[in-house]
Amino acid sequence: GESVGLHLPTLSVQEGDNSIINCAYSNSASDYFIWYKQESGKGPQFIIDIRSNMDKRQGQRVTVLLNKTVKHLSLQIAATQPGDSAVYFCAENIGGTYKYIFGTGTRLKVLA
Amino acid sequence: SQTIHQWPATLVQPVGSPLSLECTVEGTSNPNLYWYRQAAGRGLQLLFYSVGIGQISSEVPQNLSASRPQDRQFILSSKKLLLSDSGFYLCAWSGWENTGELFFGEGSRLTVL
Numbered sequence: 001g002e003s004v005g006l007h008l009p010t011l012s013v014q015e016g017d018n019s020i021i022n023c024a025y026s027n028s029a030s031d032y033f034i035w036y037k038q039e040s041g042k043g044p045q046f047i048i049d050i051r052s053n054m055d056k057r058q059g060q061r062v063t064v065l066l067n068k069t070v071k072h073l074s075l076q077i078a079a080t081q082p083g084d085s086a087v088y089f090c091a092e093n094i095g096g097t098y099k100y101i102f103g104t105g106t107r108l109k110v111l112a
Numbered sequence: 113s114q115t116i117h118q119w120p121a122t123l124v125q126p127v128g129s130p131l132s133l134e135c136t137v138e139g140t141s142n143p144n145l146y147w148y149r150q151a152a153g154r155g156l157q158l159l160f161y162s163v164g165i166g167q168i169s170s171e172v173p174q175n176l177s178a179s180r181p182q183d184r185q186f187i188l189s190s191k192k193l194l195l196s197d198s199g200f201y202l203c204a205w206s207g208w209e210n211t212g213e214l215f216f217g218e219g220s221r222l223t224v225l
Contacts (some may be wrong), residue, residue: 011215032211032212034212034213034214036216040217042218043200043202043216043217043218043219044216045215045216046214046215046216049213050214051212072143078121089155091214093212093214096210096211097210097211098144098146098161098163098169098206099158100156100214101156102156103155104131104154104155105155
């Protein structure tokens with residue numbers, strides 16, 4: 001079935017290193033993708049998005065890469081900080097409809 | 113700028129009691145509104161969405177209902193809570209232009225005892 005999944009449920013990185021969180025999607029009709037950060041007990045925070053007509057988009061310390069050929073999405077966090085510790089999950093949207101498909105999330109742990 | 117608020121943040125209710133969770137959006141007009149439930153370690157489950165006042169679509173048959181009495185107000189309700197209704201409930205909004213951006217509220221933790 002259609003799904004958005006994450007390869008690594010837990011990712012531990014040293015403070016200052018770069019983090020890469022991956023996501024796979026299966027619906028080729030999806031044309032919009034979002035990365036969220038969710039801290040414990042809080043609502044998901046919109047980090048960065050990308051549309052299917054792009055393969056890379058950069059924000060502040062974050063970069064999202066989209067590979068439509070293999071239906072793969074990644075979030076790169078530069079110089080990871082303790083405040084980056086959270087669960088990150090991706091979401092896909094199909095043609096601006098109300099339907100969003102969410103991954104289960106990857107927990108990022110930043111080691112001091 | 114647009115903001116979304118939902119309350120209460122935490123709620124402990126006995127089985128069989130009613131429920132009302134409220135969500136409001138500010139800084140935008142005619143938003144699409146959503147209620148999701150998030151189970152621990154699992155993805156988000158869409159419960160209801162609304163494209164306008166009085167327009168509610170239900171995704172999953174359940175013990176809950178939703179209403180949209182005003183353009184930027186979305187309410188999640190139950191007449192009689194079940195133990196299985198416990199969870200983390202999230203309100204979200206997206207623009208009527210359907211460009212895709214989806215923004216969440218801070219969530220409401222419901223525990224049914």
